[in-house]
Amino acid sequence: xxxxxxxxxxxxxxxxxxxxxxxxxxxxxxxxxxxxxxxxxxxxxxxxxxxxxxxxxxxxxxxxxxxxxxxxxxxxxxxxxxxxxxxxxxxxxxxxxxxxxxxxxxxxxxxxxxxxxxxxxxxxxxxxxxxxxxxxxxxxxxxxxxxxxxxxxxxxxxxxxxxxxxxxxxxxxxxxxxxxxxxxxxxxxxxxxxxxxxxxxxxxxxxxxxxxxxxxxxxxxxxxxxxxxxxxxxxxxxxxx
Amino acid sequence: xxxxxxxxxxxxxxxxxxxxxxxxxxxxxxxxxxxxxxxxxxxxxxxxxxxxxxxxxxxxxxxxxxxxxxxxxxxxxxxxxxxxxxxxxxxxxxxxxxxxxxxxxxxxxxxxxxxxxxxxxxxxxxxxxxxxxxxxxxxxxxxxxxxxxxxxxxxxxxxxxxxxxxxxxxxxxxxxxxxxxxxxxxxxxxxxxxxxxxxxxxxxxxxxxxxxxxxxxxxxx
Ligand SMILES: Nc1ncnc2c1ncn2[C@@H]1O[C@H](COP(=O)(O)OP(=O)(O)O)[C@@H](O)[C@H]1O
Ligand SMILES: [Mg+2]
Numbered sequence: 001x002x003x004x005x006x007x008x009x010x011x012x013x014x015x016x017x018x019x020x021x022x023x024x025x026x027x028x029x030x031x032x033x034x035x036x037x038x039x040x041x042x043x044x045x046x047x048x049x050x051x052x053x054x055x056x057x058x059x060x061x062x063x064x065x066x067x068x069x070x071x072x073x074x075x076x077x078x079x080x081x082x083x084x085x086x087x088x089x090x091x092x093x094x095x096x097x098x099x100x101x102x103x104x105x106x107x108x109x110x111x112x113x114x115x116x117x118x119x120x121x122x123x124x125x126x127x128x129x130x131x132x133x134x135x136x137x138x139x140x141x142x143x144x145x146x147x148x149x150x151x152x153x154x155x156x157x158x159x160x161x162x163x164x165x166x167x168x169x170x171x172x173x174x175x176x177x178x179x180x181x182x183x184x185x186x187x188x189x190x191x192x193x194x195x196x197x198x199x200x201x202x203x204x205x206x207x208x209x210x211x212x213x214x215x216x217x218x219x220x221x222x223x224x225x226x227x228x229x230x231x232x233x234x235x236x237x238x239x240x241x
Numbered sequence: 242x243x244x245x246x247x248x249x250x251x252x253x254x255x256x257x258x259x260x261x262x263x264x265x266x267x268x269x270x271x272x273x274x275x276x277x278x279x280x281x282x283x284x285x286x287x288x289x290x291x292x293x294x295x296x297x298x299x300x301x302x303x304x305x306x307x308x309x310x311x312x313x314x315x316x317x318x319x320x321x322x323x324x325x326x327x328x329x330x331x332x333x334x335x336x337x338x339x340x341x342x343x344x345x346x347x348x349x350x351x352x353x354x355x356x357x358x359x360x361x362x363x364x365x366x367x368x369x370x371x372x373x374x375x376x377x378x379x380x381x382x383x384x385x386x387x388x389x390x391x392x393x394x395x396x397x398x399x400x401x402x403x404x405x406x407x408x409x410x411x412x413x414x415x416x417x418x419x420x421x422x423x424x425x426x427x428x429x430x431x432x433x434x435x436x437x438x439x440x441x442x443x444x445x446x447x448x449x450x451x452x453x454x455x456x457x458x459x460x461x462x
Contacts, residue, residue: 048368076370087365090462091383101369104379133462146365153369 001025002047002157002190007056009042016042018212019056024190026156029183031199031220032192034209035235040192041084043209044159047190048079060157077105080150081159084166086142088134094121095130098149106153113152120148124178140171144178151182158182160191196239200224208232245431252432255423259433262419263440269336269407269415270400276336277343277400278393284348285355299348306345311403314338319410331412338410339403343396347389350396354388355381387460394452398445405441416440 002024009017016039024030032040045051047058049065049072058065063075089097098117102108108116121127124144134142143163150158160179164172176198183189183202193199199206199220206223208216208231216229227233287299306314315338319329329337358381366376386393405417412418420437424430 050364050367073370073372076368079368081368083361083365085359085361087359087361089362089365089380091387091460092462100379101366101371104375105370135462149369 001059001061002188003057003059004043004047005057005059007043007046007058008054009039009046009051010054016212017046017053020214022207022214022217024157024188026188027186028205029187029189029191029203031203031206032190032209033194033196033199033206033235034215037211038209039212040209041161044081044161044190044192047159048076048081073105077153078156079159080153080155080157082143082146082150082161082163084162086134086139086146086166088137088142088145090134093131093133094126094137094145097134097145098152101149102152116152117148120152121145123151123181124148125174138171139167140174143167143175147175147178147182156188158187158189160189160193162192162194164193164195194239196224196236208235210235247432248429249432251427252429252436255427255433256436258423259416259419259436259440262414262416263444265332265414266401266404266416267444269332269339269404270397273336273339273343273400274393274397276340277347277396280340280344281347281351284344285351288348288352289355302341303345303348306342307349311338311342312406312409314341315403315406315410331407331410332414334410335404335407335412335415338406339400342403343400346396346399347393350389350392351385354385357388358384390452390456390460394449397448397452401444401448402441 002022004020004022007017007020008015020043032043034040042051046053047060047065049070053066060075060079063070065072065075089100092100095114095117098120099110099113102113102116103110118127118130121130124147126141126144126148129137129141129145134145137145147163163179164175167175172195176195179189179191179198180202191198191203200223201220203220205217206220207214208223208227208229210229210231216223216227216232218228223232224236227236284299284302287295290296315335318337318341319331319334322329362380362384363376366380367373371379404412404415407415408418408421413422416437420433424433427433
């Protein structure tokens, strides 16, 4: 379970998160939508402790992420994150990209790590690309590799930050299919996304962020059928046009 | 016309001695590169540390290394420090001088290379649970070394050529030192230095060829 309790976060004088309260249960798929600069990415990087917070608390399975005593390196093993930019490690083959962390961080043997990596890569449809360098992959393939890389650590939570936004339109589908497969498998996921169909059809709940505030959160069908907050209505009607 | 008659045989008879000198030259160059790369990594760390003192140390080093003659740097490593009662052998002085120069140039290269690697690479590695040093070693360093590979090759060439400055601190075991001593003995000036020049040329060519082969093996992406 991820618990976000009255989290405030500023960059210098700019307050980016203004008291966020949110709980994500095990097995839940939450989509987060909202305008650019509303603090969605920042929230994700606070959850895995890449960014510090100013006040409040984030708890992952009861462990306070920003407590001094928390071993962040250990905590991050169970929180996978995939970013908008592909972030493949260009100097490593697809296979080595995926086995790197299991081997170095978890101390897994080469053979076992490769077995897991091949499995994950096959799941995302990259079984025939394992010995290729990422520079040879399309954006969609690189993004699926990044997902496989995160999954190879057997995380309990996955955070996705607009993973389809940098893709050519015809490549969006293959990545969304991967996310959907993961959701069907019962993964706990927070997906920052601009794909409204995905948010509606795949997620359990949808949250709308506006200027550092979570203006609205509701079960996805309700969220799209009857948005309550005026900013949500505005945002959705802009998208539908 | 010239009254000089070439006597190549007499000079070529000294080739084995000169090749031994070439080995010492290579030894100095390689040691100075290994040490220079290690120190350059440390200096780069100083520069990025955000610590004012460490940054000042690194900047001073780099500024002197890049903006004064290599001859001055080697001279200081021998006669300069001798003023304070520190006495290094000619070999050590030459090694220190060239290492100082290498470290300064390479550090500047490394810093540039690091800038070219997106911050998101480190973030991704950290997100996978890697501690900072592991993220640097497995993700950033290999990319940095690739970007810096050509400048490192050039610096290696420079290191070889800089050994010739060792004669100013009485170094006589390296190729240039040996050649100069043989010249004093035989006065076959043109022949001896021409042979030394050819040996230097071949060394540099071999380094460049070797570098290309290594690069082709290491950097397949
Ligand atoms: N590292 C940073 N330093 C300073 N400001 C930042 C940083 N990251 C994000 N911001 C600012 O914080 C605000 C929220 O950014 P972000 O969380 O990326 O929004 P979103 O993902 O919703 O588009 C923006 O105004 C952005 O400019
Ligand atoms: Mg964002």
